[in-house]
Amino acid sequence: xxxxxxxxxxxxxxxxxxxxxxxxxxxxxxxxxxxxxxxxxxxxxxxxxxxxxxxxxxxxxxxxxxxxxxxxxxxxxxxxxxxxxxxxxxxxxxxxxxxxxxxxxxxxxxxxxxxxxxxxxxxxxxxxxxxxxxxxxxxxxxxxxxxxxxxxxxxxxxxxxxxxxxxxxxxxxxxxxxxxxxxxxxxxxxxxxxxxxxxxxxxxxxxxxxxxxxxxxxxxxxxxxxxxxxxxxxxxxxxxxxxxxxxxxxxxxxxxxxxxxxxxxxxxxxxxxxxxxxxxxxxxxxxxxxxxxxxxxxxxxxxxxxxxxxxxxxxxxxxxxxxxxxxxxxxxxxxxxxxxxxxxxxxxxxxxxxxxxxxxxxxxxxxxxxxxxxxxxxxxxxxxxxxxxxxxxxxxxxxxxxxxxxxxxxxxxxxxxxxxxxxxxxxxxxxxxxxxxxxxxxxxxxxxxxxxxxxxxxxxxxxxxxxxxxx
Numbered sequence: 001x002x003x004x005x006x007x008x009x010x011x012x013x014x015x016x017x018x019x020x021x022x023x024x025x026x027x028x029x030x031x032x033x034x035x036x037x038x039x040x041x042x043x044x045x046x047x048x049x050x051x052x053x054x055x056x057x058x059x060x061x062x063x064x065x066x067x068x069x070x071x072x073x074x075x076x077x078x079x080x081x082x083x084x085x086x087x088x089x090x091x092x093x094x095x096x097x098x099x100x101x102x103x104x105x106x107x108x109x110x111x112x113x114x115x116x117x118x119x120x121x122x123x124x125x126x127x128x129x130x131x132x133x134x135x136x137x138x139x140x141x142x143x144x145x146x147x148x149x150x151x152x153x154x155x156x157x158x159x160x161x162x163x164x165x166x167x168x169x170x171x172x173x174x175x176x177x178x179x180x181x182x183x184x185x186x187x188x189x190x191x192x193x194x195x196x197x198x199x200x201x202x203x204x205x206x207x208x209x210x211x212x213x214x215x216x217x218x219x220x221x222x223x224x225x226x227x228x229x230x231x232x233x234x235x236x237x238x239x240x241x242x243x244x245x246x247x248x249x250x251x252x253x254x255x256x257x258x259x260x261x262x263x264x265x266x267x268x269x270x271x272x273x274x275x276x277x278x279x280x281x282x283x284x285x286x287x288x289x290x291x292x293x294x295x296x297x298x299x300x301x302x303x304x305x306x307x308x309x310x311x312x313x314x315x316x317x318x319x320x321x322x323x324x325x326x327x328x329x330x331x332x333x334x335x336x337x338x339x340x341x342x343x344x345x346x347x348x349x350x351x352x353x354x355x356x357x358x359x360x361x362x363x364x365x366x367x368x369x370x371x372x373x374x375x376x377x378x379x380x381x382x383x384x385x386x387x388x389x390x391x392x393x394x395x396x397x398x399x400x401x402x403x404x405x406x407x408x409x410x411x412x413x414x415x416x417x418x419x420x421x422x423x424x425x426x427x428x429x430x431x432x433x434x435x436x437x438x439x440x441x442x443x444x445x446x447x448x449x450x451x452x453x454x455x456x457x458x459x460x461x462x463x464x465x466x467x468x469x470x471x
Contacts, residue, residue: 038180041171044237045164046183046190048119048230051223052160053191055126056091056153058219061199062129066216070134071143090147091154092413095406098158100262103399106163107261111170111240111398115163119234122156123227125149130220162402165385170242170394170459175332178455181385182328189317189324189374195219196314242460246394261399265392269400272391272463276404277411278447279340279387282440283380284412286347289437290354290373291316293420297430298358298366308366316370323378331383335455340387340448343379344441350376351434351441358430380444390454393463400463412440 098118106114129149135142161184168180198219206215265273294312298304331339350373357369384405392400423432454462 038171038174040233040236041167042180042183044115044230044233045168046187047233048115049160049164049184049187050190050194051226051230052119052122052157053188054194054226055122055191055220055223056157057192057195058126058199058223059091059129059150059153061195062216062219065199065203066212067146069212070136070216071146073135090150091157092410094151094154095158095409096403098155099162099402099406100158100399101155102159103162103402104261106159106166106398106402107396110243111163111166112234112237114159114398115167115237116231116234118156118160118163119227119230122153122160123223123230125152125156126220127223127227128220130217130223158406159402161385161405162389162398165389165401165405166243166398167237167240169386169389170240170397172459176329177386177390177459178331178336178383179325179329181389182324182331182382184385185328185381186321186324189321193314193317193321198222242394245460250395261396262403264396265400265403269392269396269463273400273404273407275447275451276388276391276401277408278443279451280384280405280408280444281412282344282347282437282442282444283377283384284409285416285437285440286351286377286380287374288413288416289351289420289433290370290377291320292417293433294358294366294370296417296421297424297433301424301428301430302358302361304358304361304366308363312367312370315367316374319371320374320378320381323375324382327379327382328386331386332455335453336383336387336390337448337451337453339383340380341445343376343381344444344448346376347373347380348438348441351437352431355430355434386455387448387451390457390459390462391451394460397463 102114102118105117126149129146132145132149133142138145164184164187165181168184169177172180202215202218203211291313294304295306295309298309298312299306327339327343354369354373357365360366388404389397389401391404419436420433423436424430426432
């Protein structure tokens with residue numbers, strides 16, 4: 001049954017009705033913060049999510065170059081690095097827990113308040129890293145506190161993406177959910193560039209001793225300022241109009257609320273959840289292989305200069321930032337499924353070309369190979385912020401979308417580095433990694449193919465039926 005069918009006569013005509021929630025013209029969409037314009041919603045979602053990814057990647061960078069010496073000094077260098085990277089993995093593993101917690105409250109009390117909470121949790125936990133005592137000061141308590149803050153970071157980012165994606169897709173009235181949702185996806189490469197850029201700046205202007213003594217703290221302490229900016233923007237948001245309309249309808253019809261959204265999703269939307277996970281795992285692994293694999297494979301196995309590999313990764317992130325909105329807009333015109341399937345098939349073909357370009361050791365080919373790869377990934381990744389939320393009904397959309405997205409992250413980005421390194425060790429060939437990536441992209445093609453095309457359905461009506469097998 002359509003969630004939107006009995007709202008107060010607010011349906012508009014033509015394309016606007018087909019592509020957006022007619023509930024967005026309700027009076028409720030202009031309260032609790034002065035009303036939402038798409039410019040404000042997009043800014044709040046993009047800036048807030050970028051700041052959270054900045055925090056996440058700042059930690060990741062420090063885990064490689066700082067934390068082994070300052071928090072695990074009792075270990076040999078290799079063990080210290082492994083322990084530091086283990087704290088990095090904690091942030092991935094707990095993301096689904098954050099998605100379940102914040103998805104629950106996002107579906108029960110609204111999207112806006114949860115987004116404010118995730119921003120505060122993630123930002124303050126990151127800033128607190130910059131205030132931590134080191135092992136030299138407090139001994140074993142230093143790594144314990146570090147892992148605890150990483151845990152909180154993972155919880156926060158686990159709830160962030162779903163709320164940001166929903167605020168954008170549930171507020172759109174123009175039929176451009178794919179474009180606006182893709183800007184949420186652009187936050188990941190933007191946050192990565194900011195984090196690596198600030199760390200690069202600090203290491204270049206400070207002597208090594210000064211950087212290890214206090215310079216490494218500055219990127220984390222900057223989070224205080226970034227949180228203040230993001231909080232200012234998000235506090236001005238009104239609640240999602242689709243969520244408010246659904247709440248009002250449920251109240252008028254005296255419908256009981258869904259007490260346990262997560263259980264409801266697993267009971268009634270198992271196929272949608274499986275589609276969400278399967279549709280994202282491949283793109284997550286593709287991002288790692290095309291953007292970061294060059295740092296390991298290129299430098300350690302091909303003997304390429306680290307500066308060349310770093311430059312290739314940086315250029316690739318810029319290329320993806322440009323490509324993501326273009327593919328998001330294309331998904332509004334031709335549909336989510338053709339763009340995502342096309343990107344996945346392109347990724348299967350290009351994965352083998354990519355390895356061949358690296359194996360050539362020609363500097364120009366090595367430099368552009370990751371950039372081409374991340375443009376291909378952009379086609380798979382850009383529509384995700386609209387595709388996944390469209391699989392679930394309003395009353396459990398936050399939970400379903402967030403859990404599906406973050407579960408895929410654990411199995412994709414969380415394990416991809418370990419699997420890729422192990423494949424290289426076993427086969428000594430990068431083409432084994434291309435085969436691994438291709439298998440996950442075939443899974444993505446299948447999952448997206450069996451899903452229903454939802455780009456022309458009003459957001460309030462999305463998820464009303466099971467997403468599989470009906471096209």
